[in-house]
Amino acid sequence: MKYSTLLFDVDDTLLNFQSSEKHALEKLFQTLHKPLTPEVYRDYHSLNAQLWRRYERGEISRETLLDERFNLFFQHYGENVDGTLYGQKYRSFLSESHDQIPNATKLLADLTHDHHLYIVTNGVASTQHRRLKESGLDKYFDNVFISEKIGHKKPEPAFFDYIANNISGFNKQDSLVVGDSLTSDILGAAKYGLDSVWFNPQHQPNASSTQPTYEIDQLLDLEAIVS
Known part of the structure; x- marks a missing residue:
């Protein structure tokens, strides 16, 4: 793995x-x-x-x-x-709306037994907690890291530094950031020396100088990368 x-x-x-x-x-x-x-x-x-x-x-x-x-x-x-x-x-x-991306529940259910799953978001804390809970996704995560509570945001290295210090046994080589944003998720991972997966279902062109380690257009494609 x-x-x-x-x-x-x-x-x-x-x-x-x-x-x-x-x-x-x-x-x-x-x-x-x-x-x-x-x-x-x-x-x-x-x-x-x-x-x-x-x-x-x-x-x-x-x-x-x-x-x-x-x-x-x-x-x-x-x-x-x-x-x-x-x-x-x-x-x-x-906060009332929490439609899932296709196969989100299946992906997390498949991964939760052999991986440690965490949320890393810049969203508003109260909104994100409610949406995760009411969508049923919250149960799959060991912890939820939100910029509002941390005091730093993606893509700042301090955001990921906080996460690393609050996950027991955190190892950069064993960790992977998964997100849709080149300017926060992928850039933040690159700045902190983490591998990343750019979720790009609409096949948007990458006009930035930031390159993800992997790119997928369906969530279930992540399983082949992490297992």
């Missing part, structure tokens, strides 16, 4: 964040009595992705991302809103 410690991202790796995001926006717009058109959804999705990348690069704080994104979003449409309140409502709706 080449890898005994597996570090899994959550969003768009095990749980379908695109589905959760759309659900949360639909619920938020319903409470605001506003229509959520495909164009408005795409605008929000694009802005949110840009803000998360800025957060990963250390350009903005977590608080700025969570409290200001709806201010920025509605300013685009000429509206001034209570971005903090909207953000709280949105995160509450987000």
